[in-house]
Amino acid sequence: MKLKNVLNENVVKIDLESNTKDDIIKELLAILKDNNLVDDVDLAYKDVMSRETKMSTGIQHGVAIPHAKTKAVNQLTACIGLKKEGVDFNALDGEKSNIFIMTLSPSDHIGPHVQFLAEVSRIIKTEEARNSILASESPAELLSVFGI
Amino acid sequence: MAEEMMVLMLQLGIILIATKFVGYVFAHYLKQPKVLGELCAGMVIGPYLLGSIAIGSLGPLFPLPLNSTVPVSPELYGISTLGSIFLLFDSGLETDLPTFIKFSGKASVVGLGGVIISFLFGAGATVLLLPNVNSLMDPAALFLGTVCTATSIGITARILGETKKIATPEGVTIMAAAVLDDVISIVLLSVVVGISSVQIAGSSIHWGVIVAVAFKAIGFWLACTVIGVILAPKFTKGMKVFKSLPLISEVAFGIAMLLAGFSEMAGLAMIIGAYIAGLALSQTDVAHSISERMKSVSEFFVPVFFAVMGMMVNFSALRSVLGFALLFSLIAFAGKLIGCGAPALLVGFNLKGAYRIGCGMLPRGEVTLIVAGIGLASGAISHDLFGVAVMTMLVASVTAPPMLVGAFKGGSGYKKKLNLEDNSDTITISLDFPSKRAAKFISDTVLEGFIAEGFFVSSIESSHTVYQIRKESTIIMLDIMRIEDNQASVKLTCQKDDEAFVRLMLLDSIADFQAFASTLTSMQDPEMMSAQLLMSMFNED
Known part of the structure; x- marks a missing residue:
């Protein structure tokens, strides 16, 4: 799974307002x-x-991965947002979430959305990578952590 | 035409009923492989025993065809050939390719040893025991020598498959050596046919032509195997756009039949092509699913193949040469056991392993009959010597299965510990549940999730429930194990690289399950539901 096929500077926002x-x-x-x-x-x-009501996708260490299979998209799509001060996302560890990776994949297709999330999770597993993401000043700088 | 088809249907009906019942008796009461029962059923109902008895105006149910070396009709022989294609395609699918490649060097030594020593034993015995044969180059000696070389990969594959020994070092060596044996035997056959035909015609031998035939056969085998292994994953990946597992399985079998035909065109036996097709597909993620789908169909065709093999035995032709036939069979038997067992000792197997390999290489069948049939048709051997060849096949095929089953009891026959997978890179994620039923329920949700992500799931027979979840090179094992106090655990084992993926899949499946559980709590009172069901039972119409 090549992350650069899904992620680019246009789908990265380093200062979410909500x-x-x-x-x-x-x-x-x-x-x-x-x-x-x-x-x-x-x-x-x-x-x-609907996926969030089943179980929150706010996982650990400030990372949330809201995702769904939906008819609203034709192909795997993803975006990344940062909210440096953090937001309560009902995360499993009770901490505030500050790195948000959203993935949508077509519901009637056998899609690689879990593979995509797995790939991303593997990269942001280390505290060092998460800190570099949060310290990013631009989308390009953020993507460089993912090797893009 | 209609009458021939009518007879064919009656023959197939009788064959299926007889092989299934006799096979069942052999498997359940005599504790022998089903294949032996199927062979015996064929002998009894065949054209040389019960099949020759005329039934009213219909005549004999299995009449002997005129001018044919095969004692059954071409239609029935065709169906039995299809059975052999099914069998070898499935054997190929079940072969573990990395182990096959790992053991192919050892298998070459075993296969070559088997061919050379068996040939010398067979041809030598013919020269020593038959007064009118004076040289190893005599057509009769050449043919009977070649008869001794072939191994029935069909019988061996069936036994190894039934006893689940096909993936052991000995099993893989036997399968690889048996394939090579058949390739070498058929190359040898082309050489022998070349030499015999010129000797019978009284002219000189054209070695150039013989070498060309041999190269063609070996080249086809090597090229198809290499190309097949490279193309098979691409083929299955491309076929997935149709999102139909049955379609993939059936097209794959179509390719196996094409390769079988091409194999025959290249001068090899058709079964070799079918085996290569299966072997090439064995490492793809759909191999298990294709194999499972094939098995239900092959259960109808494979017994026909073994029954027809049994039908080849002409008891009366054997009478005149019974003494020689028995002695020759024993010498051929020893030739194989020593010829394959001794080289196995040299390539890392212990005495037990060498004996297993020797036993595994003993059964003879289709190629033996093909060799003998060609010898008979070309005039190189007479009807009685054809009977000797059949007897040799019979002695080996009847004695080898129980020997093989017995030989495989006990520990490993390989000197080194076989380390097929490096377990240091795998991790196990374990989840405990209050009951086995709950564990099964959540496992089903997890498996459905993997299937929705394009994975193929197949169950593996084991002491507990094990599933293999596979997509291309990603392999995950799911075990449901009972632990203390009736609790059960679900264990997922995968490569470390796939850990995040497996955890996310589990997370989504559990979220799904949780949502389902919350819908259950909102269901109307179960006691009320039960009361309604009971009350409705006694409602008057």
Whole structure:
């Protein structure tokens, strides 16, 4: 799975404005919408939230990976957002989340979305990588942590 | 035409019923491989025993065809050939390719040793025991020598498959050596046919032509194996766009049949092509699924193949040469056991392993009959010597299966410890559940999740429930194990590189399961539901 096929500077926002989980998800979806990567934002929002109600995707160490399989996209799409001061994302470890990686993949396709998330998770597993991401001043600097 | 087809249907019906019942008796009561029962069923119902009895206006059910070396009709022989293709394709699919490659060097030594020593034993015995044969270059000596070289990979594969020994070092060596044996035997056959035909015609031998035939056969085998192994993963990946596992399986079998045909065109036996096709696909993620799908169909065709092999035995032709036939069979038997067992000792096997390999190389079948049939048709051997060849096949094929089953009891026959996988790079993720039922339930959700991600899941027979989850080179094992106090655990073992992926998949599956569990709690009161069910039972119409 090549991350550079999915990630580029246009889908990275290093200063998210929202302060709630709900708004963060909407802001991330707006990034995808601005890049014409999602057809139906409302449907995508509904599917992401449905996954969140099953179990929060706020995992550990400030990382959240909201994701869903949805008919709102035709191919695997992803975006990354940072909120340096952190937002309560109902994370499993109770900490605030500050790195958000959203992934949407077509529901009727056998898609590589878990492989994508696994690839990303492998990179941000180390504290050093997470700190470099949070210290990024530009999308290009952030992507360099992923080797892009 | 309609009458021939009618007879064919009756023959197939009888064969299936007889082989299934006799096979069952052999497997369950005599504790012998089913294949032996199928062979015996063929002998009994075949054209030389019960099959020759006329049934009213229909005549004999298995009449002997005129002018044919094969004692069954071409239609029935065709169906049995299809059975052999199914069998060898499946054997190829079940072969562990990395182990096959690892052991191919050892297998070459075993295969070559088997061919050379068996040939010398067979041809030598013919010269010593038959007064009218004076030289090793006599067509009769050449043919009977070649008859001794071939190994029935079919019988061996079936036994190793039934006893789950096909992936052991001995099993893989036997399979690889048996394939090489057949390739070498068929090359040898082309050489022998070349020499015999010129000797019978009284002219000189054209070595150039014989060498060309040999190269063609070896070249085809090598080229197909290498190209097949390279192309198979690309083929299965490309076929996945159709999202139909049955389609992949059936097209793969179509390719096996094409390769079988090409193999025959190149001067090799058809079964070799089918085996190569299976071997090439054995390392793809769909191998298990293709094999499972093939098995249900091959259960109908493979017994026909073994029954037809049994039908080849002409008991009356054997009477005149019974003494020679028995002695020759024993010498051929010893030739194989020593010829394959001794070289195995030189390439890392202990005495037990060498004996297992010797036993595994004993069965003779299709290629033996092909060699003998060609010898008979070309006039190099007479009908009685054809009977000797059949007897040799029979003695080896009847005695080898129980010997092989017995030989494989006990520990490893390989001197070194076989370390197929380096376990240092794998990790196990374990989840405990209050009951086995709960563990099974969550495992099903996990497996469904993997299937939705394009993985292929197959169950593996073991003392507990084990699933292999596979997509291209990613292999994950899922075990459901009972632990103390009726609790059960689900263990997922994968490569370290795939750990994050497996954890995320588990996370999503558990989230799915949690959502399902919360819908259950919102279900109406189960006691009320039960009461309604009971009350409805006694409602008056």
